[in-house]
Amino acid sequence: xxTVTLSAERRTRIGSNAARALRNVGQVPAIIYGxxxxxxxxxxxxxxxxxxxxxxxxxxxxxxxxSKRRYLIKAVQYDHLASTPIHLDLTRFDADxxxxxxxxxxxxxxxxxxxxxxxxxxxxxxxxxxxLVTDIPETxxxxxTELGLDDSLHVSDLSLPDGVVAMAGDDERVASxxxxxxxxxxxxxxxxxxxxxxxxxxxxxxxxxDEPKKDA
Amino acid sequence: MAMMPKRVRWRKxxxxxxxxxxxxxxxxxxxxxGLQILAAGWITARQLEAGRIAATHYLxxxxxxYTRVFPHKPxxxxxxxxxxxxxxxxxxxxxxxxREGTMIFxxxxxxxxxxxxxxxxxxxxxxxxxxxxxxxxxx
Numbered sequence: 001x002x003t004v005t006l007s008a009e010r011r012t013r014i015g016s017n018a019a020r021a022l023r024n025v026g027q028v029p030a031i032i033y034g035x036x037x038x039x040x041x042x043x044x045x046x047x048x049x050x051x052x053x054x055x056x057x058x059x060x061x062x063x064x065x066x067s068k069r070r071y072l073i074k075a076v077q078y079d080h081l082a083s084t085p086i087h088l089d090l091t092r093f094d095a096d097x098x099x100x101x102x103x104x105x106x107x108x109x110x111x112x113x114x115x116x117x118x119x120x121x122x123x124x125x126x127x128x129x130x131x132l133v134t135d136i137p138e139t140x141x142x143x144x145t146e147l148g149l150d151d152s153l154h155v156s157d158l159s160l161p162d163g164v165v166a167m168a169g170d171d172e173r174v175a176s177x178x179x180x181x182x183x184x185x186x187x188x189x190x191x192x193x194x195x196x197x198x199x200x201x202x203x204x205x206x207x208x209x210d211e212p213k214k215d216a
Numbered sequence: 217m218a219m220m221p222k223r224v225r226w227r228k229x230x231x232x233x234x235x236x237x238x239x240x241x242x243x244x245x246x247x248x249x250g251l252q253i254l255a256a257g258w259i260t261a262r263q264l265e266a267g268r269i270a271a272t273h274y275l276x277x278x279x280x281x282y283t284r285v286f287p288h289k290p291x292x293x294x295x296x297x298x299x300x301x302x303x304x305x306x307x308x309x310x311x312x313x314x315r316e317g318t319m320i321f322x323x324x325x326x327x328x329x330x331x332x333x334x335x336x337x338x339x340x341x342x343x344x345x346x347x348x349x350x351x352x353x354x355x
């Protein structure tokens with residue numbers, strides 16, 4: 001996993017107003033904590049953070065007041081469109097420390113069962129693993145080409161690098177191919193036009209003057 | 217048939233306001249690709265149904281379409297050529313209240329270009345601007 005270097009400045013003003021002011025000038029507020037040391041409030045350039053996250057960085061080498069240190073990205077908060085980072089949580093770590101992180105699962109290949117009329121469902125989009133902080137794997141790409149109809153891919157089928165332990169149970173499903181359901185809802189449903197005005201059932205006590213009007 | 221609740225506590229609701237931006241329901245959670253709404257307001261049950269049908273037709277029974285919003289809110293209206301007064305009108309249709317950033321549809325189990333094509337057709341049925349988004353893996 002790549003480590004990206006970027007510079008940060010200490011924040012003297014904290015709070016939502018100060019954080020918003022920072023975001024307005026293209027900075028991202030962040031906090032560094034962990035290992036019993038005092039938490040530090042810092043800010044870093046939005047562009048640098050976006051590039052680092054786009055490259056799948058899990059660790060950042062942050063230069064504060066001229067001193068460089070590596071931190072693990074613990075959490076990223078995004079804006080309402082879930083596209084721009086608005087806050088970062090960074091943690092301190094030791095090189096021989098084992099950490100729990102969530103890594104993404106991207107399925108590869110076309111499942112055999114799809115040609116038999118099946119639909120591929122992905123039940124698990126990311127997996128929590130425990131590993132050395134220096135050996136955090138990138139996104140997993142399990143092949144699903146061998147999955148036939150009603151077959152499943154389980155956590156035990158994933159090939160994880162040495163030293164990486166999945167926290168989920170071995171029998172948990174990652175993906176499966178199921179037969180296409182043929183329900184009335186899958187069809188056009190155009191015939192239900194006149195049912196739009198149907199009233200749902202009432203819960204609780206109903207007043208007499210609150211009944212639907214027949215002539216309306 | 218357009219979506220509506222099975223059971224309700226109250227038949228009619230006041231208009232209300234859609235304030236703020238989406239702080240939840242704004243990420244792709246079920247499928248691999250999603251359609252995110254870029255304005256706040258109401259989406260009627262008919263519009264949602266039209267979107268679902270458009271996506272389902274385009275996918276040719278491949279993949280899966282997830283509708284992430286539900287029309288919980290009844291909207292009432294008075295009959296035509298009726299004088300004002302005499303109380304609130306009868307429930308006419310149902311709407312889903314959405315905020316800017318709400319994920320309204322998701323698609324999984326198909327390639328990106330197919331999902332893009334399907335969600336573009338859904339966009340044409342929606343009353344607001346929308347954008348195509350992919351699921352974020354990892355951080």
